[in-house]
Amino acid sequence: MQIVDVVKKFGETVAVKNVSLSVAKGELFALLGSSGCGKSTLLRMLAGLESVSSGKILIDGEDLAQMPPYRRPVNMMFQSYALFPHMTVESNVAFGLKQEGVQKAELKDRVHAALELVQMARFAKRKPHQLSGGQQQRVALARSLVKRPKLLLLDEPMSALDKQIRQRTQIELVNILDSVGVTCIMVTHDQEEAMTMAGRLAVMSEGQIVQLGTPHEVYEYPNSRFSAEFIGSTNLFDGHVVEDEPDHVFVETTELPCRLYVNHGITGPLGMPVTISVRPERIALTRKPPEGAYNWGHGTVANIAYMGGYSLYHVQLDSGKTVVANVSSLALSEIESPTWGDEIYVRWSASAGVVLTA
Known part of the structure; x- marks a missing residue:
């Protein structure tokens, strides 16, 4: 599936700006961003619920941009699940096939197979109100998959579920989609959900893709201040480059009593303003002054959030800056909490x- 230079305008407002993207067959891909970034508009254009102002949407080389929604090999699972309340689970799943005029025997087999896939066959005669949120979600998924789409679109698929069910369902959903082999694009504002479920993800801001990669790549190597802050939490130190070699860079900052040292070069001019991103789990606490002339600071514990297996320590440095450290219970016991x-x-x-240079 390819999106080629797609633009969407609402009057003078450009909601999606020249987005290009390739998604491999069978891939689960996530569009991640805050409200109003253009991710849902992009999803609706793929479904045919919004027209494309310019650009192409290609599936197997065929341009869908001018094709009506009902002719597209695309199915969308909505945030609200949109099940018919007066119909049984079986009838909900069969609805799309009936509209297509699928023969009765084939329809029955396909509906049963779809319900078996999502482990809902035993609830076939129930109505939606007799099901839990997680069960309703599975029925909506079965209804989407029973039509055998080439592309499945998921709009905030977990938002209606509480946290405990959501975490279990994320893995189940990935396994189901993997067994079917359907290409899937998911929209979410929940970074944890995107990183748990997707093989690759795109971070969107103001109608554009600002970073694209695997969850590991985007988290460990953010390409901008926006990506670093949006994916997970991070500590940002502002400064300027005082030494730049192929294998390291030194950055002077007013926020620490020492220089920042990073073990890779950036090929930028001396004096260039930069930001150093350090994830909370990479920061260690110690009661003794650290050895070495870089990458440390002194302060006082301003706040502690106990999270079970780890604690989040908010340390106010002598410069006034607050640094957050994610410290395991084991590490805490070694420094007497x-x-x-x-x-x-x-x-x-x-x-x-x-x-970060941007």
């Missing part, structure tokens, strides 16, 4: 930082 108001040092390795 600092508490509010304690003096503490933060430190991180040369490989922990990522240099």
Whole structure:
């Protein structure tokens, strides 16, 4: 599936700006972004619910941009599931096939197979109101898959579920889609959901894709301040380049008592303003002054959030900047669990930082 230079305008407003994207057959791909970034508009254009102002949408080389929704080999599972309340589970799943005039025997077999796939065959005679949120979601998925689309679109698929069910359902959904082999594009604002389910993801902002890659690539190597802050949480240090070699860069900052050191070069001019991103889980706490002349700071514990297997420590540095460290329970026991108001040092390795120039 290919999106080629697609633009969507609403009057003078450009909601989607020259987006190009290729999604491989059988891939589960996520569009991730905050409200109003253009991700849902892009999904609706793929479904044919919004017209394309310019550009092409290709599936197996065929341009869908001018094709009406009912002729597209595309199915969309809506956020609300949109099940017919007066119909049984079986009838809901069969509805699309009946509209296409599929013969009765084939229809029955396909509906049963779809319900078996999502483990809902035993609830075939129930109405939607007799099902839990997770069960309703499975019925909506069966209804989408029974038509054997080339492309399945998921609009915020987990938003109606509570957190515990959501985490279990994410894995189940990935396994079901993998067994069917359908190409899938999912829209979500939930970064955890995108990183759990998708093989690749695109971060969108103001109608454009700002970063594209695997969850690991986007999280570990953000290409901009926006990506670093949007995917997960991070600590950002502003400064300017004072030394840049192929294998390292030194950055001077007013936020720490020492220089920042990152073990890769950036090929930028000296004096260039940059931001260093350091994830909370890469930051260690110590009661003793760290050895070495870079990547550390001194401060006091301003807040602690206990999260079970780890704690989030908010450390206010002497410069006034707050740094967040994600510290495991094991690591805490080794430094006698600092508490509010304690003096503490933060430190991180040369490989922990990522240099952001945008």
